[in-house]
Amino acid sequence: MAGQAELTTSPDMTAPQLLAYIVAALLIQLGLGIAYALSRRRGETLVPAAAAESAAKTPPLAWQGWRPFRVAxxxxxxxxxxxxxxxxxxxxGVPLSPFKPGQFLTFRLQVADGGAPGSERTIxxxxxxxxxxxxxxxxxxxxxxxxxxxxxxxxxxxxxxxxHDCVREGAAIDVKAPSGHFFIDTDPNVPAVLIGGGIGxxxxxxxxRWCLAEQPERTLHLYYGLRCGEEHAFKPVLEDLAAAHPGFHLNVVYSRPGASDVLGRDYHHKGFVDVDLLRRTLPHGRHQFYVCGPPPMMQSLVPAIAxxxxxxxxxxxxAFGPATVRLGRAEPVDADAALAGAVEVRFGRSGRTLVWDGQDENLLDFAERxxxxxxxxxxxxxxxSCQTRLVSGSVRYAHAPDHDVAPGHCLLCVGKPASALVLEA
Ligand SMILES: Cc1cc2nc3c(=O)[nH]c(=O)nc-3n(C[C@H](O)[C@H](O)[C@H](O)COP(=O)(O)OP(=O)(O)OC[C@H]3O[C@@H](n4cnc5c(N)ncnc54)[C@H](O)[C@@H]3O)c2cc1C
Known part of the structure; x- marks a missing residue:
């Protein structure tokens, strides 16, 4: 069975041997438990055990590579x-298999290149x-x-x-299968607190929508932080869902309400989604928290919840982009601090060897600079997209990447060197 170690015993086993087996089994269970806890959140350095367990918890990709879709x-x-x-x-026309609510799709787009007229680039x-x-x-x-x-x-x-400007109804678009490790826990007995900032x-x-359909008895709290009524997305649908489901508690928070926005009608609180608001509005007891928002919200709220x-x-x-979130008790070892000094990074394709001096957030910024x-x-x-073969050396991540990195490879956009490197890129 996945995630469980199998131990065999023989009938003529001695008492010390049996004891050793029991201790070994307990240690393995403990190790699996720690790996599971690590894989459930992203605020720390990737370790192989966490990556393996995380991969086991994430469903396999529904398809490999790009699949054409049409905008209906x-x-x-x-x-x-x-x-x-x-x-x-x-x-x-093949039916889509279910994804985990919270996962994302990856798109390949041909966009107009600002440079030469009529030219395109792929992003x-x-x-x-x-x-x-x-x-x-x-x-x-x-x-x-x-x-x-x-x-x-x-x-x-x-x-x-x-x-917004070019993808019209009927347009074809290339899509990679749903992926990502940020998705809701399926235990209906633990209330979920969903916190979205802006497009988060x-x-x-x-x-x-999944919980209300599949687990209608589950208690849910949604905190939606945004500036004002003009930016309020999904307003009618959220209000209808809150009216129809007594276990769903909607908290809309405007930071800069407009002249026509009415407290109590359009939004429930003025200010920001912060721990003070959570403390005042959430009942006592255990909750699972899910947070997605702009970098300032992530950087302040996530550590504050911890x-x-x-x-x-x-x-x-x-986070929907580069955002370093550090949880106090699990502060990752800073990659720069782990390095004794400057190290060389060799990029195989160009044949250039550069010196990593700790100025850059990641290897991608370093290469582009x-x-x-x-x-x-x-x-x-x-x-x-930036995955490349690691010919030698090791790379550290401040957060376990969402992409399941292939063995012997690394991601440049979130990786820093932990030693001198030779990269295929
Ligand atoms: C897992 C995940 C899920 C996401 N989900 C969503 C979602 O549901 N909805 C959503 O809207 N977004 C989502 N995003 C964000 C999305 O992927 C894009 O990052 C976002 O749409 C911006 O991409 P863009 O190509 O429009 O902007 P980009 O072209 O990447 O530009 C981003 C910013 O950089 C600026 N910029 C451009 N060129 C330069 C330059 N040379 N130097 C400095 N700055 C420059 C631009 O002005 C702009 O402000 C998600 C991201 C991730 C990682």
Whole structure:
């Protein structure tokens, strides 16, 4: 049976031998328990045992590589029309197998290249599934990323603009199977606290819709933090679900309500989703916490929930981009501190050897700063585009990556060297 060690005994075993077997069995069980706890959250360094256990808990990929889908329908979810849902049906017509609510899809997109007119480039991005499993279609919801007001010289988000401006009903799109380790626990007896900040509401919608359909008796608390009513996605559906399910407690939190937003009608609390609010509104008892939101929310709220006394295995989180979340009791060993000094990193394809001096967040930033072209996609350990063979040396991760890294390989976008490296890339 997966996850359980098998021990054999012989009839002529002596008492000390039997004792040794019992101790060995207990130690193996303890080890498996620790590995399970580690794999349930992402706030620490990847270790092989956690990776193996995590892989065992994650369903196998529904298909390998890219599968063509067609956009059956698209609809805006907010008044400002910045968050658009896309309903995707498989071109081959084969029913979709269920995914774990909270998982994401990976997309390959041909987008206009800002440089030469008419030219295109391929980019890879991840988007969470925003509805419960349905054998006919998937739904994702994409927030448009406009050009920054502070830095108008930078372009708007490439993939999100492409989705909003170019991916019409009927369009074909290449999709990788649902994946990721951020998904809801299936124990209906433990109440779940879902916390979504901004577009971080998408995996919460999937978890919520699945729970209400499959575990209608389960107590659920949703905290949805956003700026104002104009950005309020899924408003009617959330209000209808809360009215229909007494066990579902909806808490909408606006930080900057607009002139027409009414407390008590459009939102329940003013401010931010923080531990003070959770303390005031959650009943006593054990809960499983699921958090997804922008980097400032992740960096403050996740450690604060741990500091409040929630056991770390009960805190699950996902960031939609590079965000370093550190839990106090499980602070990862900083990769730079683990290095005695600068180390050499050799990139095989270009034949260049560079010196890692600890300036960069990860090996991908390091390569790009030195004008090396390497494959990349989500930049957060999810899509596997930057996976490369590790010819020699070892790489550390601050968080276990979502992508299941192939043996002998590493991810550049979330990895730092733990020794001198030779990479195939
Ligand atoms: C697991 C996972 C799930 C996700 N789920 C969702 C989801 O459900 N919904 C959703 O909307 N998003 C989701 N995301 C985020 C999504 O994958 C994309 O990161 C997001 O849409 C932005 O991508 P983009 O191509 O539009 O922006 P990019 O082109 O990647 O740009 C991002 C930002 O960088 C700026 N920029 C561009 N060029 C430069 C430059 N040269 N220097 C500095 N800055 C620059 C842009 O102005 C923009 O602000 C998820 C991410 C992950 C990892």
């Amino acid at each position: 329908r698209r609809e805006f979810e907010d008044a400002r029309q910045c968050q658009c849902s896309f309903h995707l049906e498989p071109v081959d 890879v991005r991840c988007y969470s599934l925003s509805d419960r499993p349905d054998p006919r279609a998937y739904r994702i919801t994409v927030k448009r990323i406009p050009a920054s007001a502070d830095r108008p010289e930078l372009p708007p988000g490439a993939a999100s603009s492409h989705f 509401i998408t995996p919460m919608m999937s978890m919520l 500091a409040w006394g929630v056991p770390e295995p009960d805190i699950h989180f996902e 030195h004008a090396l072209t390497v494959e990349s996609g989500c930049r957060s350990g999810g899509c596997g």
